[in-house]
Amino acid sequence: MEIINLKLKVTNCFLIKCETKYILIDTGYEYEWELFCKKLKDVSVSINEISHIILTHHHDDHCGLLNNLLEANKDIRVVMSHLAKDLLLKGENDITHGGGLVNKRISLLFSLERLISNGKGVVKRTLKFNPYKTRENDILVKGETQLKDIGVNLQGKIIETPGHSIDSISIMFEDGNSFVGDAAANFLQFAGTKYCVVFICDMDEYYNSWRKIISNHAKEIFPAHGRPFNVKKLKANIGKNKRENMVMNLYSERLER
Numbered sequence: 001m002e003i004i005n006l007k008l009k010v011t012n013c014f015l016i017k018c019e020t021k022y023i024l025i026d027t028g029y030e031y032e033w034e035l036f037c038k039k040l041k042d043v044s045v046s047i048n049e050i051s052h053i054i055l056t057h058h059h060d061d062h063c064g065l066l067n068n069l070l071e072a073n074k075d076i077r078v079v080m081s082h083l084a085k086d087l088l089l090k091g092e093n094d095i096t097h098g099g100g101l102v103n104k105r106i107s108l109l110f111s112l113e114r115l116i117s118n119g120k121g122v123v124k125r126t127l128k129f130n131p132y133k134t135r136e137n138d139i140l141v142k143g144e145t146q147l148k149d150i151g152v153n154l155q156g157k158i159i160e161t162p163g164h165s166i167d168s169i170s171i172m173f174e175d176g177n178s179f180v181g182d183a184a185a186n187f188l189q190f191a192g193t194k195y196c197v198v199f200i201c202d203m204d205e206y207y208n209s210w211r212k213i214i215s216n217h218a219k220e221i222f223p224a225h226g227r228p229f230n231v232k233k234l235k236a237n238i239g240k241n242k243r244e245n246m247v248m249n250l251y252s253e254r255l256e257r
């Protein structure tokens with residue numbers, strides 16, 4: 001399987017070769033359009049060669065370039081959870097289903113980042129994005145979906161892996177390569193993330209999704225944030241972050257700013 005990582009500022013966008021076309025997994029923040037185009041050019045892929053975008057969930061750092069990409073190539077089919085439709089239309093990261101940061105150290109890091117970036121021309125994270133209105137051509141998935149059934153001629157399937165957000169999905173290829181979006185992560189490990197992403201809606205559900213990923217014969221995990229890693233890391237770290245240590249309110253505070 002040919003996998004290309006178009007690494008943006010914080011988000012990994014993956015291109016997977018499928019016959020003469022490419023599947024794109026996730027996009028970036030909406031301010032990263034030029035960077036995205038440059039990265040695409042660097043690997044000699046044109047937007048016209050993208051047949052599908054699979055959106056792992058609705059968050060701003062994953063869906064931000066949808067409108068730009070579809071403006072450039074209206075034939076791209078966007079694949080997402082059926083639960084992403086309304087969330088994309090709202091234009092902001094969902095916090096109505098609860099959630100918080102994995103621990104106090106992450107909360108502290110985020111406050112420091114806010115302090116440092118204040119007034120220094122750094123792009124502020126607002127957790128908002130240009131709303132995306134699903135088109136007739138888009139594919140809303142529910143439960144388990146074989147890639148073949150959505151016109152992607154590769155061995156694999158899409159499964160629901162909620163917990164980070166209600167609409168999180170993962171792409172599980174038959175060879176064990178698993179593209180999980182934010183259902184797992186490999187960054188800020190020094191702050192005790194333990195392969196969790198920093199924001200989680202429901203910790204129990206999050207780890208249940210890990211169990212699902214493991215039982216679906218995952219081998220190599222490709223997260224949207226950080227480097228790929230072996231599934232053994234998920235097995236070893238399952239349940240390590242506790243719900244009672246989550247910091248609940250910072251995210252909503254950030255949303256109001």
Ligand SMILES: [Zn+2]
Binds near residue numbers: 057059165182
């Ligand atoms: Zn996310």
